[in-house]
Amino acid sequence: MRTFDKPAIDVAQQIALLKTRGLQFQDEARARNFLEAVSFFRLTPYMRPFQLADDAQHGFRPGTGFRSLTRLYDFDRRLRLLAMDAIERVEVSARAAISNHMGPSRGAHWYLQASYFQRQYDHQRLLNTVREKQQRALRDYARDCQRIDRHPNGQRKSQLREQRSKESYARFYPLTYSEPELMPGWAMTEELTLGDLSHLYAGLAQDVDRKAIAKRLNLVAPLLESWLHTLTTVRNICAHHARLWNRELGIRPKLPEKPKFQWPEHLKKSGEHNRVFPVLCILNHLMRQVSPNTSWDKRLHELLADFPEVDLRAMGFPQNWQQDPFWHAPD
Template sequence: MRVFQKPVIDIPAQIVLLKQRGLRIQDESRAHCFLQVVSYFRLTPYMRTFQQTEDHDHPFRQGAGFRDLTRLYDFDRRLRLLVMDAIERVEVAVRSLISNHMGPLHGGHWYVNAQLFQHTYDHARLLETINAKQLAAKRDYEKDCQRIDRLQTGEQRKSQLKRQRARESYARHYPVNYDKPSLMPGWAMLEELTLGDLSHLFKGLSRDADKKAIARRLGLPAPLLLSWMHTLTTIRNICAHHARLWNRELGIRPELPRKPSFAWPAALVQDGHHPRIFPVLCILNHLTRQVSPHTRWGFRLHELTREFPEVDQRAMGFPKDWLQDPFWHCD
């Protein structure tokens, strides 16, 4: 173990350091503005691809410029936005598919029935989570009501404002208007869960028939959907924290179909080792087609890569001539 002794340096000193390491900076004022809103530390992972990393002083390779860094950063930012757009659609769809299957089959409050879940699933935690959300929402509503009561206005206007506040969320609306059952119905409960919670809930369902029916709506076997949801949870967290997605090695790798019964890239069937982001993009392309048949998400991915031809696609696990695969041209 060593003592950390790196000094804090301001933006002008950061620019001097970059130039000393061989980075071309043609417009220092623009570089200063960029470093002011995107920190040097956040930019560091993007520098490495332009540096001689084996050298302790991290000199930049000949010809590397500050614009190269900002272009790569911008590509990664837009890739995250594209990925988040697809994950949002998939997440909303999975909530709906679970609700539309479990509700009609097992009743509006199906999730309170512990027998519908495996014994390893923390069912009590699910109920505690929903109850805590309702209690917190009701407390907030009561505080709003106290503020409304102090307003210098008529009782009719106060009642109207209270009704409006109660409708701001279903977590408020339900405990304000109902006391039995104590928890909100399943279709509302699902909207209160994170993607990670949703993944655990799907995994925890006790009946294989339920899992298969839900996964079938997305053209998948249940184990594959479960694996993909797990991976997408980590990818969503990466994007939500604005972390680097380009050239990232996946910590949780998705299971890939060996003998797919649906359109799937040939490169991912032939080679089962895919530690980078490319298989996740394929997963999202498949899922967005299932939930939105007329989507142009795959085309938007193609446009993004075409707009940044200098970005090394191999660092993301893209196979050569990936766009020639029929998978990317399915209707």
């Protein structure tokens, strides 16, 4: 352990520092604008692929320009947006799959019954989460009503209160119904985060429920459980605008075991599946289930074609990956 002694430096000093490390600048004005919008610290991970190995001074390989860094940064930004677009669609469909099965088969307020969950599942935490959502919505409604009471047009006050009461189901339900205390299951699933939804699915007690839900996405239950967990991790990376392109994930998603499951041959043979490539394969499969006419895979191809300099091996892509039938949508 040692004392931190690095000084904070402004953008001009940052550029000067990068120059001493061998980075070339064709347009310093554009570089300054970029560093004003994207901090030096955020850009640092995108420098490492261009720096000399085992160089304590973080020197850059000869001929490296600032544009190489910004190109890689832009690629990663667009990759995150593409991943988030698919994750959003999958998340919405997973909510629907759980709701559309559990509601009709277990009742409108099925999640209130602890017996529908495994013993290790924190059922009380789920109830507290939904209860807090409703309580927060009611507090927001009360503040809205206070502002409405100060409205000069008295005739509109009741109309405005009525409108505000329906702005979210989390406030509408407790304002309308006294029993049960908490909203029905189809509304509850919409209030949960993807992480909460992933835990809820994994915590269901009955295999018949988990299998029926997974079947709606053309999966078996162990795959859906693992993939929801994986996508929660990836979503959090993307939501915080963190580096994705060459990230080594802390988890390994479960891979299909059935021979007839359409899946890249590379992943059937390789034990390395903690990079981004398997995640993109998961999203490609799920997008074809939730949106059969999707062009998501084409957009991925176009993104990679726009950045031919990006090292796909760092993302776990095999050679000639485009030739695998998995990446060719069925007619």
